[in-house]
Amino acid sequence: MAEEPQVGFVTMGQASAEGDVPSIGIGMLGYAFMGKAHTNALKKMAYRIWPPPYIPRLVAISGRDEKAVAEAARRYGYETYSTRWEDVVANPDVQVFDNGGPNDVHLEPTVAAAQAGKHIICEKPLGRTADESYEIWKGVAATGVKHQCAFNYRFFPAIRLAKLMIDAGEIGEIYHFRGRYHQEWVMDPQFPKVWRLDKSVAGSGALGDLGAHVIDQSRYLIGEPSNVTGLLKTFITDRPGGTVDVDDAFQATVEFENGANGTYEATRFAPGRKNQMRWEINGSKGTIVFDQERMNELQVYLGGSQPGEHAQGFRTVLVSEAYHPYWEHHWPHGHMIGWEDSFLHELLHLLTAIREDTDIAPHGATFEDGYRCAEICDAIVRAHETGQRQRIEYRSL
Numbered sequence: 001m002a003e004e005p006q007v008g009f010v011t012m013g014q015a016s017a018e019g020d021v022p023s024i025g026i027g028m029l030g031y032a033f034m035g036k037a038h039t040n041a042l043k044k045m046a047y048r049i050w051p052p053p054y055i056p057r058l059v060a061i062s063g064r065d066e067k068a069v070a071e072a073a074r075r076y077g078y079e080t081y082s083t084r085w086e087d088v089v090a091n092p093d094v095q096v097f098d099n100g101g102p103n104d105v106h107l108e109p110t111v112a113a114a115q116a117g118k119h120i121i122c123e124k125p126l127g128r129t130a131d132e133s134y135e136i137w138k139g140v141a142a143t144g145v146k147h148q149c150a151f152n153y154r155f156f157p158a159i160r161l162a163k164l165m166i167d168a169g170e171i172g173e174i175y176h177f178r179g180r181y182h183q184e185w186v187m188d189p190q191f192p193k194v195w196r197l198d199k200s201v202a203g204s205g206a207l208g209d210l211g212a213h214v215i216d217q218s219r220y221l222i223g224e225p226s227n228v229t230g231l232l233k234t235f236i237t238d239r240p241g242g243t244v245d246v247d248d249a250f251q252a253t254v255e256f257e258n259g260a261n262g263t264y265e266a267t268r269f270a271p272g273r274k275n276q277m278r279w280e281i282n283g284s285k286g287t288i289v290f291d292q293e294r295m296n297e298l299q300v301y302l303g304g305s306q307p308g309e310h311a312q313g314f315r316t317v318l319v320s321e322a323y324h325p326y327w328e329h330h331w332p333h334g335h336m337i338g339w340e341d342s343f344l345h346e347l348l349h350l351l352t353a354i355r356e357d358t359d360i361a362p363h364g365a366t367f368e369d370g371y372r373c374a375e376i377c378d379a380i381v382r383a384h385e386t387g388q389r390q391r392i393e394y395r396s397l
Helices: 033-047 067-078 085-092 107-115 130-141 157-167 206-219 341-356 368-386
Strands: 024-027 055-062 080-082 096-099 119-123 145-149 173-180 227-228 231-233 249-255 262-265 275-283 286-291 296-300 317-318
Touching: 024 085, 024 275, 033 055, 033 067, 033 341, 055 067, 055 085, 055 107, 067 080, 085 107, 096 107, 096 130, 096 341, 107 130, 119 249, 119 341, 119 368, 130 145, 130 368, 145 341, 145 368, 157 275, 157 286, 157 296, 173 206, 173 249, 206 227, 206 249, 206 262, 206 275, 206 368, 227 368, 231 368, 249 368
Parallel strands: 024 055, 024 096, 055 080, 096 119, 119 145, 173 262
Antiparallel strands: 173 275, 227 249, 231 249, 249 262, 275 286, 286 296, 296 317
16 A cells, blocks of 8 residues: 655655756736736745646746736746737747636637647636637647646545545445536626626636536536536626626536436626535435535535444535645645645646646546537527527537
8 A cells, every 4th residue: 555645743844856856937828817826826836846847937928918917927927028929929938838818818829839839728718619619629639738728626625535535436326416606796786897798708607607617527526418408697787898798697407428417507696605616416325515615625425324323414524634635735634725726736737747748637627628618508508598408519629
């Protein structure tokens, strides 16, 4: 049996590496929400993961607003900046292109970077539609570079532990997946029309932004959907700055290829819900529940567990032990990590795959995964428009 990792109060300083750790050049598109999240993870890589596969070198960052991107370069520590993503792609010192820009700049820069030989990570949703997502996957896959779609929730330790339990058969045959993602941030009618509320930029609203995470979780944890229904709703159409042409909320029922049933739901109109992605999976032997607002915990029910024949019920599993996924890189048990650390794990996965020439799948989401998620989103839209259940069909390269 392999020796279990140890992270405790007296072992924190024991990490060591033989020889120098190579560096790898990073080019970033986007300096706001995701640009900040990804850069934060890259900067933490060397001192939280030791030895890391590479030490990230922040070579170049690009964005549309020159004043803002210049300040981002100074703030984050990038060597150069540009208002043209083409400059980042052409930079010979950039080996990894990280696309954290809005959805309408996922296609062209990502494919161009891959054709220039850069490994790629691109934020979700991969494209604004299934057609666009397929074009990105096809264009990048043809180059042979590593490609990862940034579904960061796959890299929560608690979710990875749930995956291990499900794959080991600990909750038995899967009967149900119920997933939802609730936020409240656009409820004020005076909240302006930002790019996430513009179909030409975002592609869709709560469905593509939030629902995509729930859909990816279902595919990662229990398998492929086979058909869906759909209902979309926009609650506030007129906002300062223009008309909202994306959904504020959606619901869908889903049947999986393995026979399980389920539901998908997302909304930006749930008062009090700040960022709650929550799912429940029921099987023949038990149930697992995850709530992103308590991201270091799982609620687990294992029927007939012993001892405690007459005290059956849910247990709270605090996911912080050294033997839990990713915890060998962090703190003694009970000293919690946060949402931002999922990006650290995600980028660690990509850089390890580059260094060791291993596959991004199955734990990392590839561009094929990003494309398949987009096909499911589009099927939900068609189901809403037609009032008819839609079969999920995927294209191949």
